[in-house]
Amino acid sequence: MSEVKLSGVSKAFGSTTALADVDLTVSSGELTAVLGPSGCGKTTLLRIVAGFVRADRGRVEIDGRAVVDENVHVAPERRGVAIVPQEGALFPHLDVAGNISYGLPRGGSTRTKVDEMLELVGLGGLGKRRPDQLSGGQQQRVALARALAPSPRVVVLDEPFSALDAGLRAQVRDEVSQVLRGIDATAIIVTHDQEEALSMADSVAVMEQGRLVMHGSPSEVYYRPVDLEVARFVGDLVELPGTKSGLEVDTILGRLPIHGSSLPADGPVVAVIRPEQIRVDGRVERGAKGAHVDDVSFFGHDALARLTVHSGDVPLRVLARTVAPLQRGDDVAIRVIGPALVYPA
Numbered sequence: 001m002s003e004v005k006l007s008g009v010s011k012a013f014g015s016t017t018a019l020a021d022v023d024l025t026v027s028s029g030e031l032t033a034v035l036g037p038s039g040c041g042k043t044t045l046l047r048i049v050a051g052f053v054r055a056d057r058g059r060v061e062i063d064g065r066a067v068v069d070e071n072v073h074v075a076p077e078r079r080g081v082a083i084v085p086q087e088g089a090l091f092p093h094l095d096v097a098g099n100i101s102y103g104l105p106r107g108g109s110t111r112t113k114v115d116e117m118l119e120l121v122g123l124g125g126l127g128k129r130r131p132d133q134l135s136g137g138q139q140q141r142v143a144l145a146r147a148l149a150p151s152p153r154v155v156v157l158d159e160p161f162s163a164l165d166a167g168l169r170a171q172v173r174d175e176v177s178q179v180l181r182g183i184d185a186t187a188i189i190v191t192h193d194q195e196e197a198l199s200m201a202d203s204v205a206v207m208e209q210g211r212l213v214m215h216g217s218p219s220e221v222y223y224r225p226v227d228l229e230v231a232r233f234v235g236d237l238v239e240l241p242g243t244k245s246g247l248e249v250d251t252i253l254g255r256l257p258i259h260g261s262s263l264p265a266d267g268p269v270v271a272v273i274r275p276e277q278i279r280v281d282g283r284v285e286r287g288a289k290g291a292h293v294d295d296v297s298f299f300g301h302d303a304l305a306r307l308t309v310h311s312g313d314v315p316l317r318v319l320a321r322t323v324a325p326l327q328r329g330d331d332v333a334i335r336v337i338g339p340a341l342v343y344p345a
């Protein structure tokens with residue numbers, strides 16, 4: 001178990017700023033997901049922790065010891081950091097056992113260690129298979145076993161599930177997070193998949209254009225995003241023009257209570273809620289006040305409905321996550337559950 005601490009880490013590639021003054025602490029034994037749009041600097045951050053990219057400025061500590069500082073650059077193999085790359089990157093000419101033992105010192109205990117790792121990732125008995133005789137999910141678990149075999153202090157994973165299809169992805173994701181938790185590894189996982197970040201991690205670090213804009217628990221990042229950009233990036237959003245007055249905001253969907261700490265001044269604001277806060281109360285007669293269903297995406301467990309709400313002459317499109325059996329063309333009554341967040345207009 002090891003704490004990883006980045007302080008003031010910056011990196012530019014020519015005129016492109018990849019990281020700008022990033023401070024991030026990942027507590028010992030914690031799984032932190034680094035989330036952000038393509039090109040925001042996630043992989044660069046990971047590679048600086050692992051030692052494959054040199055920072056221009058700043059400090060990285062593992063367990064209180066600097067591995068990156070003004071005059072320090074500890075070699076990757078001496079940091080105790082294991083990396084799980086995208087798509088596994090297994091050695092095709094080695095069997096599974098050979099892949100897992102690759103970074104281990106030769107000796108009598110290697111075989112035991114390989115068997116232990118295979119059991120850990122649920123692949124007991126498959127040591128003799130070649131990578132091309134495994135499914136994508138099994139290959140990714142071998143990559144994890146290879147990374148964990150030398151008992152690293154820290155594991156960094158760079159979009160490790162991006163090559164897997166949706167169903168397998170969710171399963172392997174759960175398995176990998178269980179394995180990481182089982183060995184109390186400190187782990188940093190890079191992803192641009194918000195659902196992956198929210199469901200797997202103890203904390204989520206959201207990046208935008210090289211900056212770390214928010215680091216909090218999955219529910220803080222989802223329900224209390226620091227700004228509208230983070231709110232838009234993490235999950236679907238319903239944005240309503242509103243007028244703030246004290247701890248309430250007037251919107252087309254009614255007067256809503258507000259939560260949040262640093263609130264903007266009274267007056268025009270953007271009020272935001274999540275689609276699951278919109279309750280569809282039932283079908284109403286055509287022409288009744290309420291919302292018109294433009295389209296429905298059905299997911300089985302629920303559905304996402306695109307609705308148009310009319311207020312005067314201004315139609316407003318909103319999203320509702322609902323289990324109600326809606327169809328395109330329905331007219332429904334809707335109401336909002338819970339508070340809104342407000343941001344400067």
Ligand code: ATP
Nearest residue numbers: 013016017018037038039040041042043044045192
């Ligand atoms: P993605 O989700 O697309 O993988 P990312 O968030 O991981 O993106 P990075 O790969 O860290 O982003 O890249 C951050 C920025 O730095 C991007 O603008 C990228 O083009 C640039 N960059 C990264 N590596 C290099 C390099 N070796 N040379 C030049 N520019 C680079």
